[in-house]
Amino acid sequence: TAADIRLAAREGYRSIEHVKRYTALGFGTDQGKLGNINGLAILAKSLGKLPGEVGTTTFRPNYTPVTFGAVAGRTLGEQRFDPVRKTALxxxxxxxxxxxxxxxxxxxxxxxxxxxxxxxxxxxxxxxxxxxxxxxLDASTLGKIDIRGPDAADFLNLLYTNNWDNLQPGRCRYGFMLGEDGMVMDDGVTTCLAPGHYLMTTTTGGAAAVMAWMERWLQTEWPHLKVYLTSVTDQWSVMSVA
Known part of the structure; x- marks a missing residue:
């Protein structure tokens, strides 16, 4: 309530984030979409400041209310609440x-x-x-990860079961990576575009998991490697000719 916000100000709360947690401002059914502005104004007046000086809380999705039916409907019937991705072709x-x-x-x-x-x-x-x-074959649905950096080849050697040191620019190589259990996790073709620059393809359904897997090892086990990853699945169209 407005009284709670004024009480928080009297008790020494100055940060809007602290007031939010103390009073549960924005925790209602509107998730702060309507009430937060009024709450910010009340706090500003109580502190003798302008609303702009108080600032705003950190907004998080969903910005627009979503019904429980939409969330549950993802797994019900043929009309699933699931994004649809289409290739350029x-x-x-x-x-x-x-x-x-x-x-x-x-x-x-x-x-x-x-x-x-x-x-x-x-x-x-x-x-x-x-x-x-x-x-x-329209292979545009395959996951695509841009790999750059002076240690890119070393990184690929650690990820895949085969060697990548001798792959020359303009050439590609098939490889597969194993999970921690030693079983095949994913496979794909990686092309050397230039020294220290590779374009990796993954399976269509495994693109997000492979990207997360690579980031995990880079950030937690091999942070000394100078390698930079970018997901470019949506940026490249691919045609395979056989």
């Missing part, structure tokens, strides 16, 4: 009748059935076309 795939599968929130092209074909017939036809001619 999504419209191109739609025009060619692609069927999609959901992988890591991405709509990834699955196969392109022709009239009367089921999934197996379409896949067999596409496999034969790639084997006898050429195939193109």
């Amino acid at each position: 999504h419209t191109w795939h739609l025009r060619r009748g692609a069927m999609f599968e959901d992988v890591g929130q991405w709509k990834r092209p699955w196969f392109y059935p022709r009239d009367g074909e089921d999934m197996h017939e379409a896949v067999n036809r596409e496999c034969l076309a790639a084997r006898n001619g050429v195939g193109v």
